[in-house]
Amino acid sequence: MASQLNTSVPTRLPGGKNTTAEKLLVAASELMIERASIEVSLSDIAQKSGVNAALVKYHFGNKDGLLLSLLARDAATEMSGLEYLINQPISPTAKLRLHIGGIIRAYHQFPYMNRLIHYLLHESSAEAADEVSKFFVAPLLDFHRRLLAEGVKAGEFRDIDPVLFYTSLIGACDHLFFGRHAMSRATGVGPVTDDVCREYIKHMEALICGGMLNGRLASSE
Numbered sequence: 001m002a003s004q005l006n007t008s009v010p011t012r013l014p015g016g017k018n019t020t021a022e023k024l025l026v027a028a029s030e031l032m033i034e035r036a037s038i039e040v041s042l043s044d045i046a047q048k049s050g051v052n053a054a055l056v057k058y059h060f061g062n063k064d065g066l067l068l069s070l071l072a073r074d075a076a077t078e079m080s081g082l083e084y085l086i087n088q089p090i091s092p093t094a095k096l097r098l099h100i101g102g103i104i105r106a107y108h109q110f111p112y113m114n115r116l117i118h119y120l121l122h123e124s125s126a127e128a129a130d131e132v133s134k135f136f137v138a139p140l141l142d143f144h145r146r147l148l149a150e151g152v153k154a155g156e157f158r159d160i161d162p163v164l165f166y167t168s169l170i171g172a173c174d175h176l177f178f179g180r181h182a183m184s185r186a187t188g189v190g191p192v193t194d195d196v197c198r199e200y201i202k203h204m205e206a207l208i209c210g211g212m213l214n215g216r217l218a219s220s221e
Contacts, residue, residue: 021059023049025070032112038067038119064124067116068131074110075136078102082143092151093213099147100169100208101201107173108197114174141166157212169208176200 027049031040042063046053060066081102085095107113117136120128144162151157 020051020055021069023051024056024059024066025073027051028066028070029074029110029112032116033110036111038112038115042066064120064128067124068120068128071113071116071120071132072135074106074113078106079136079139082139086143086146086150092147092154092156093209095147096151096157096209096212097205099143100204103169104173104197104201104204107176108194114170140170151212155214158214160212165212169204172204 024045027045028040031044031048032038042053042056045066046056056063056066060069085098085102088095117132120132121137122129141162144166148157148160148162148165152159
């Protein structure tokens with residue numbers, strides 16, 4: 001497997017069990033946040049982590065293997081909670097609000113996430129694209145289909161295309177958190193603080209729920 005992408009997972013690290021690999025992931029994440037870019041070199045990651053760059057190949061196969069592991073790590077909490085949320089004995093609208101908040105908080109913590117997804121899906125290897133589809137895109141789309149169908153059946157939601165819903169929610173997160181530096185140049189807006197994140201959750205709840213809820217529920221909100 002020498003220099004090829006390692007798609008077996010160390011790509012999904014068991015948290016805390018490999019401190020060297022974890023140091024490399026933490027360093028890559030911090031550099032991407034600091035630079036508002038996913039363009040970080042292995043030498044920069046190695047320098048920040050204090051780990052020899054040759055160990056990237058040992059733990060991840062190559063740089064794309066490291067990036068795939070980073071995405072898997074960052075997405076793990078939100079992805080693992082989808083099945084739990086869909087099975088909760090609460091209304092579809094309440095589940096929708098919790099999901100919106102969870103996704104936005106994940107992007108607040110890891111603002112490079114969507115750019116990493118795009119890179120691994122479209123600019124990396126077919127194996128990397130398959131892995132991203134498997135552990136992120138497909139489960140999230142499946143959750144959206146199930147939640148939206150549940151909401152329609154309960155009479156709470158209008159009939160919404162799950163792909164358009166996915167695009168709206170994920171795209172909105174990407175533009176606020178990763179595109180913030182571009183907006184700051186044009187408008188002078190500041191960084192995404194915890195307060196901004198909370199306000200954005202409220203805004204997106206109002207925007208999405210206002211467009212999705214049927215007339216009776218929307219007027220009672």
